[in-house]
Amino acid sequence: MIKIMLVILCFFNTLNLLALEPLAEEEMQQVLGQGGVYLSGDITINENGGPLNDLADSSNPAIWQKNCTGVSTHKRCGARIAVNAGDGANSGWLVLDNIRGRFSFEGMTLKTRKIDTGFGGDGALFNNNVLEIGLPNTVSYGDVSYTLANSSQARPTDTGFNQTDILNVNLDGDVSLRGNLLLFPTGNP
């Protein structure tokens, strides 16, 4: 568990190293515009269960064969991620279980551009390309849910499987995300 936290912290720390301060609108206009992509739409996870829940597929293990319509809340209908953060066979698994829900957004942009002005003079010094992820103004969560658990085995079908659910999370509503995320290499490659 400590290892996991360290890795996650390291990941966020890396992002912090890459982060630039927000651009004002007038600074944005000084940025050299280049081509890119505007994305909008939705992403839905296991709305009607996953492939292991397919009742028509007799090769699926019985423990997974559940009726997973949109209104079903059975714990096997979602996606599952199990991570062994211990020392292999002798340790348990950290699990995100029964992952389901819908994310929808309007206006995420992806583009590469060169920053050579702005940022209080830092832009001219930087004088390099960045990958800009323009965050959508709003991301809507529709019945997004998951369960955090500890498990003795990776799979519900494994011998000796025993799982303890720690907490369930359910999200509905909108999240406001504004600004841009700029990604660029730094340090020694």
Place this chain on the structure above:
Amino acid sequence: MKFKKIILFILGIIQSSLAVSLERLSDSTLSNVQGQAGLTVEQSQLLNIADFSYIDDGNSLTFEGIRISSQTDVNASSSQRYVIDIAADGALSVQTTVNPTQLHIKGIRINNSMGSFGDLTLNFESVTDFTIKGMHLGGLEGRFTTGISNAEMIWQTNGHAMSFDNISFNASIDNFTFEYDAIDNTKGFSRTGLALAMDNFDFSFSTGALSLSGVSLGELSGNLALSANLQVFGGGRNGAQGLTMHSQISILSDPENYVRYTDDGNSLFMGDFSGFLNLTNLTFDIESDHLAIAFDQMDGSFTAEKILMGDSTRPIGSMELNFLFEDDLLNNRHNRWQLYPGIRQPDFNTMPDQIKSYAQNFYSSLGPASEGLSISTQWNLANADLSYIDDGRRVVISGIESYGSANTTIDVRDQKIAIGISDLKGSYSIDGLRIGNKTAPIQGGAELLLSLEVFQAMDFDIDGFTEITAGGASGGGIRIDGDYFFNNANIGLSIDDTGEGIWATGVNYDIHLRDITFDVESEGLKIHRGEQWSTMDIANVRWGNKTTGLSLGRVKLERFEQNSSLAIIPGGAGQVCVGATAGNATACNSGGGRWEDRGEQGMTIALKSAFANAGLTTDGSAFARNRLTWENNRAETSPGSGEYINDSGTQIIFDNYSTNDGAGISDTNNYGLQANLNIDVYETKVLKKSTGADANGIAGNIADELIYDNTDRDSYSYVASPNSAQKALRPLGFAVQGNVSFKELNIDAIQLKHQNVASPQTVFYGVVMQNLNLTTNLTATPIQ
């Protein structure tokens, strides 16, 4: 006077061919001949010519062992019948009936080369009607029809044959003219040549099967109507002799035009096409060891209004291609082919180690005297654009440029067509996309093609060796086995028209394909990938310039798949509710979603990747696995060089990821990772992200929609609540309904490696992901 000379000349030719071999008619046969106007000649001939040479500037192209005979007995005569008549208008009419005949050429060499182009056999029978008369101001004009049936063409190298069986060919020319008045001034001097013009040249063809050892690769058929002009001049590109041509071909707009490939009754079809093709200074020269073909310029346009894959009721849309191949003297880039008899093997000593042994094995059965075809090619594509039109909505991939060179060998071996390509060196780039029409402003967004593994730009150096076998996963079809290596390539992932952006540079890409089959089925095109393993080693992922941009480090992707597949199916997503779950527009809108009817056309790509557990490949030649490695903090080869030593830095490794059917790596792997993409071109809702004027000075409020002012799509405004007419002027883009699913995706270990330790250390002793079914409805629009 001139016309009489021509008539006498033609009669002389006919007479000389008659002299080849005449057989005596029996009395009984003579008694059955009825007296008619004109002249009827029945001829039988057994023709054997030891060799026939065409000599150009002292170099000879020699056809050896030419034989014209009966099909059933190569020592017996074939027979022909000529009916010759002079019409009231003075036109000479010749109707020729050729009974089943075989034309055989034992070998074709240049300057007595050791290697030969191979052995050619043509079996055929035909009926031809040919009418010709003099023109008022000199020259000849006439009309022509021919029908060739029950034909078979066989190409044989080193004792192995490929054949086009059961060929049928019909052609007619409503009117042709033949004059000696073409003037050419393209080379700084004036010369006169032959001018041939054909009005409404209509032909159709079909082959029963293109087969190897009796197994069919599929059937080809087509119909084409065109008009053409051709000018022919003496003198080629090199020396004093040779041949030069200019041609102007117009493909007539005709719904009956089509080309069809059929496999087990299912077809790939391209029809209702039109266009043109112009060639300038197409030259033919015989050189000391090759036939040289070259042109200064070739430009053309080609439009196919109807494209079908399997399902004849669901067209995927239409395509339009415009192109210009043109010599670039400044950069020494040309359009050239050099055809060598025999197989010219590459220099193995200069090959990268990753492909060298595969190349040596590929050519191991061939020697200097082996038969086959070797081609040395150069090309310079100065500009091209490709349009895809889906339900009337057009996306143009614009500004396609490419140049390069390659050496290719082709031969037929034991039930296979073997194609070796070495030193395929060159570059290509795409400027960007135009949306709506061909004159719309160019935009970014070629990144959208990455999902189809089409990159924006690439500098490449490729060696690849392919064997094509007849027979797909079921019945006929095509099977491919091959080994390929990209050496030190640069790949543009997201770049602008100045070449700045994100690049994968110094890419070594080692690919091995086994038992890859292509079949056309009733639903679409199916590709079964029996086994493939590859390593893509990217030396640097650079931001900015491809040589000096900042590097993210090295990325190495190893892949090992067994029994994966890919299907391309006509038809896109159809009716879609984006942002909610509903089956109709009313329910979708009331649920907070957006109802979109993306039409009947479009295409669906269904991909199954069955990632295999680490292990030996089936042929035992390699130990393969799926692994992703990211490395940085590497040692520089020399200070300031910008080049880094692989495996000298720190690494994070996702080791041995694989799929299975839900019970772990010992389980079956039939489901794999499946990705289904329904792709359409559709209007996209694009919202303004901040209040005020944008980069082009167009003002609007946050969340206003970008709407084009008219169908030219060259100006736009921001609209708070667009009406129906304005919604039709939303920006166009790719609308992708995607679904990704797997039963289990397993990662054996996630590891970190410090440069000072020999082996990586494990962070996670396994990640097991199960039962994912992820659906996306995304619209992706290019932006400026």
